Amino acid sequence: MAVTQTATKRGRTAVYLLALAFAVFAGFPFLWAALTMFRQDSDLYVTNHNPFTLTKPATLSHITDLLANTPYLRFILNSVVIGLVTVAITLALSLPAAYALARLAGRWGEKAGIGIFITYLVPPTLLFLPLSRLITTIGLQDSIWSLVIVYPGFTIPLSTWLLMGFFKSIPRDIEEQAQVDGYSRTGAVARTVIPLALPGIFTVIVFTFTLTMQDFIYALAFISSSSNLTVSVGVPTVLIRGDVFYWQSLMASAIIVAVPVALLYNIFLDKFIRGFTLGAVKG
């Protein structure tokens, strides 16, 4: 008995120590960035003091400078517009496809589902060169709409897979009962399946949106003028100006995006995992 108790105690200590180590490993860069964004210049350019404390009072001047004197807000606006339109296109195409895969298709549907998912494994690295020429051909170079057209290429596979999982988790009986009650298939779906799938649909919206913000290569390849850039490309290419690094503003630009995105991500993660694994369940 005593042996088991010391073993559990040792186990608990190990868990706490490991948890602390991983929290520091994952979180340290963000802590360092968050401290930096409030530093005065005279507090920043010192090589030998403890980097974990502010030695001068915190200042917001670098954050206001970022918002007022750089195209940062424009980048944010572009990213949000691109993200929202991509979400709309993605839902419009993947909702019916996922429903068909979950409900209407038998054997071939399973194959088609895996086929759609496999396209998610075709990386942008293989596609960006031909796409950049195609985008030029249709006259969309240096336009945010080029990204809106291209992003569903990687958001549709993932969201179709997730939605398929959520649809499969809704019992067919509910929908069929509604049809027995006299609703058309469309009516039955609108009245039963869609409301029940709403949490799943919301999860897909969040993950599609954050996925569009991750892109670097397409925006870097297609967009040239700073007023059309996304936050992911604008910050490292435009805000890093020559040899002068405005580190406080740069760190603010990263933290302002990272924190809300991480919170959203954290809230919806459990639903995401459920949908992801449900997609693999046979319907």
Add this chain to the structure above:
Amino acid sequence: MTVAEESASGRAAGRWRARYLFDRERLLGPAMMLPAVVYLILVVAYPLVLAFLYAFSDVTTGSQSLHFVGFRTFIAAVQDPVFLTTLRNTFVFTAVSQLLVVVLSTVLAFVLTADFRGRWVVRLLVLMPWATPVALSSVIWLWMLDSIFSPFDWFAQVLGIVPSGGHIVFLGQSGLAMGSVIALQTWRVLPLATVILIAGLSAIPADVKDAAEVDGAGFWRRLFGITLPLLTPVMTVALLFGIVFTFTDMAVVYVLTGGGPGNATQVLASWAFYKGINGGNLAVGAADALIMFPVLLGLAAIMLRLASRAEVT
């Protein structure tokens, strides 16, 4: 609902639908999938075919037409003295970072499934590197590693590794630069693998673990004898995703080192970008990128085999 009940109701439902909707459903399914499939063909499959055509041609950003030149473009791409360096770097970058991810994510998944106070804070912090857009976290790492005000310099000074006021040049020496790029990628992919492993851990039936414990198997015995073997398929999925994302990634290298010093951290993806977009040589860029294709094809094949074997119920 038990499996038997489920399949029984499924059969009944099947008969019901077969009677009333069979004719329409045959068309309805494909019709509902068609828009998504057409879209994916246009923005994924078609450009992929074009990439192959480019790699066998002499196309540049400025040219109006392309001429097929056989393997000449591939040969030119491979004969570039930098090519072998980028190939080696890509494999080192992928192999080392994913090896670290496999080990660390296994430990982290066990930690996060344990019950302890403050777990949600740890989970949030651990997720942040994956949730944050990669280019922005790379900018944060740039500030940690590149400046002479690096916090690591302070640690090194405190520990006496460098003299007071001294500075470690992380991104200017080839070994350390590669180490930095690998560290950033490990940090970034770790949450993804961990999340997948946690899902796998929670799928292991509790009675399997209980039975082993009752039989007197100790912690390590249970870990290596039962849990890890059961976790292997999920681990494989996590690893495959990690490899695909790392093998083809260019953002980390582009922002943190720009491929430097020299081309010490240049990878195939960033090299294809420099050649194809900055250099305007679409053909050579496409050839550089397509060198990755056999590896990706192999990974996709493994993934497909896993998917067809995973008869999850």
